[in-house]
Amino acid sequence: MQRSLQRDTTRTGHAVVIGGGIAGLAAAHRLLASGLRVTVLEATERLGGKLMTGEIAGTQVDLGAESMLARRTEGVELATAAGLGDRLQPPATATASVWTRDALRPMPKGHVMGVPGDPSALSGVLSPEGLARIAEERDLTPTAVGDDVAVGSYVADRLGREVVDRLVEPLLGGVYAGDAYRISMSAAVPQLFEAVKEGGPLLDGVQRIQERAAARQRTGPVFQGLEGGIGTLPGAVADAVRAGGAEILMETPVLGLTRTAGGWDVRTDSGVIAADALVLATPAWSASTLLAAECPAASVELAAVEYASMALVTMAFRRSDVEGNEALQGRSGFLVPPVDGRRIKAATFSSNKWRWVADAAPDLFVLRTSLGRYGEEEHLHREDSELVAASLGDLADAAGLTARPVDTQVTRWIGGLPQYPVGHLTRVARIREEVAKLPGLRVCGAVYDGVGIPACIASARRAADEIVHDLTGAGAGEIDNTPTRVRGTGSEAGQ
CATH class of the missing domain: 3.50.50.60 (FAD/NAD(P)-binding domain)
Known part of the structure; x- marks a missing residue:
């Protein structure tokens, strides 16, 4: 042509x-x-x-990225420039959980990419031995970081592997679908890298980050989506x-x-x-x-x-089939530590998280799961039905969800996320x-x-x-x- x-x-x-x-x-x-x-x-x-939208049970939803960090202004500025300013929407709820040790547990507050500032908030997520290991950190010899260091290796050295395996890994995995023990701290969590370069215990570095954030007195939502999908x-x-x-x-x-x-x-x-x-x-x-x-x-x-691949499994259920399920109420979703050996790495309850999804499909409950991490991608080549079954199995174990979806959509992102x-x-x-x-x-x-x-x-x-x-x-x-x-x-x- x-x-x-x-x-x-x-x-x-x-x-x-x-x-x-x-x-x-x-x-x-x-x-x-x-x-x-x-x-x-x-x-x-x-x-x-x-960034891609599609349909599930006749409702438009995101089949790729679903939100953007609003504390960095570039995304909001571009959306406004493109005439979408009136469609920007913060999450209706940001109450996330961690599915670990066979229970949905509240995501601890006051952390930097899973690195805690207040270890007392980790009860239930970490074992007594893991909590005791954190308590030893201020007595340890300072760890040099040089020009760069892997997030997981440094945090495990300072606070023990449990913090990495049950908090840092699922959070970093949600962003990079990567391995915390390989991911660069200077590239992926630069504020933490700068804090530990200042010296002193890691816990003190996290607290300094939190104090500086509080001093800036930021207002407004941390994340934004768009009505109709990002x-x-x-x-x-x-x-x-x-x-x-x-x-x-x-x-x-x-x-x-x-x-x-x-x-x-x-x-x-x-x-x-x-x-x-x-x-x-x-x-x-x-x-x-x-x-x-x-x-x-x-x-x-x-x-x-190098790149990591992942798959998203989007599902729509009749709302009447899930209304009695308390585990689905009030949560935006949950993360899954890979150490627990589950198949999914996260679940997002879209109808809870995004008001526009609930308004567009009031008779449905829409959620999605994600599967696939760096180096663990062979299952992404399975049939769609197998990925749906794996997701439903984990959702049943995590949240007691036994209803059958009225529609499903599997989206594969092969080579979707560059590794840092x-x-x-x-x-x-x-x-x-x-x-x-x-x-x-x-x-x-x-x-x-x-x-x-x-x-x-x-x-x-x-x-x-x-x-x-x-x-x-x-x-x-x-x-x-x-x-x-x-x-x-x-x-x-x-x-």
């Missing part, structure tokens, strides 16, 4: 964004706001990457960038990149697109392939990034250093600065701002960073 790629002479340069996930769309939004002409190339038939965000951003003059080409895989005297040639199955600048907003393996010829050092580093092992930030710095040697080329996405939605958007903003600097010489203060308007449209983006 012939596509229009005519240059808009009112803009100062042409930037091509490769990848139509939330990072690529956010980069396109930022580049447009800076006055560039933008083309987004997406290899598949769908925008949004790991998976509606990519479509709204895409509409905004199209309204701003960008072109989005679907089912257009990039086959190769060539550096030219004036910029870049982007080879697709429909021909070659000339670009002044490129933003690669793709998974590491794709970026590695595309950079192999022009930036081999970065390509090698990207090829070494010890040294990850150093690897990212090397990648960026090599990429920056080629003017008009930047990378962004979940690989680099965090897997959450605001982190991906921040990564995209950084890449876009550096591209603008490459092309125009504008400093950060000269770039129009206003999040609610695409310059040149004459109207609010997305309206």
Whole structure:
């Protein structure tokens, strides 16, 4: 199919964004706001990457990420810019539990990614021996962290393995689907890393983090969702960038990149697109392939990034079938420590957590489970019915749920989450250093600065701002960073 790629002479340069996930769309939004002409190339038939909605029993729900950290403002800003500000919604309940030692136990408060500040809140989650081990921490010799350290190894050394296995692992697993004993503290829990670098007991470091947070007196919700699902965000951003003059080409895989005297040639199955600048907003393996010829050092580093896969099992039950189940009432869901040998790693009670889900389907109770961790992914290749059965079995054991769902939906995210092992930030710095040697080329996405939605958007903003600097010489203060308007449209983006 012939596509229009005519240059808009009112803009100062042409930037091509490769990848139509939330990072690529956010980069396109930022580049447009800076006055560039933008083309987004997406290899598949769908925008949004790991953000996706679907239907369960006729009700629209998220089948990928379902919320974003609101204390980081980038996600809320982009949603507002795309015209979704009035649909932002905090969780109706954030009362989570841990399913451990054969019971649903309240998630202890006052922790940093599972590392406790108040050990007295851990009774029932930890054994008496585990609690006694924590009490010894202030008498231990300080543990050096150097340039980086694995979260699990450091916390186990200071507080014992029980804290890691029953609290840190399920929390980190919910974010990265990874192994706490491999995950980098500096990359995954930077505030904790900075606190322990100050020295002294780990418990004191957690308390310092909490005191600083209290001193900031933050208000408002910690997390936000969107009415209709966080998976509606990519479509709204895409509409905004199209309204701003960008072109989005679907089912257009990039086959190769060539550096030219004036910029870049982007080879697709429909021909070659000339670009002044490129933003690669793709998974590491794709970026590695595309950079192999022009930036081999970065390509090698990207090829070494590992990923974890996971599956989400979404289920709808008749509300009348679950109304007498007290374990389902008042909870947003529960986490599952892998040490307990269960099949699911978490469950989210969507109809409790999100008011919009309950309002959209008042006669249903919607929940979802997640399965799959780094290195434990073989079961993801089982039939959908087997994953549903495994989820129902664990839900029966955890919450006494014996009702049968009226509808189910299994969503597999193969290679969905990049892993952040010890040294990850150093690897990212090397990648960026090599990429920056080629003017008009930047990378962004979940690989680099965090897997959450605001982190991906921040990564995209950084890449876009550096591209603008490459092309125009504008400093950060000269770039129009206003999040609610695409310059040149004459109207609010997305309206």
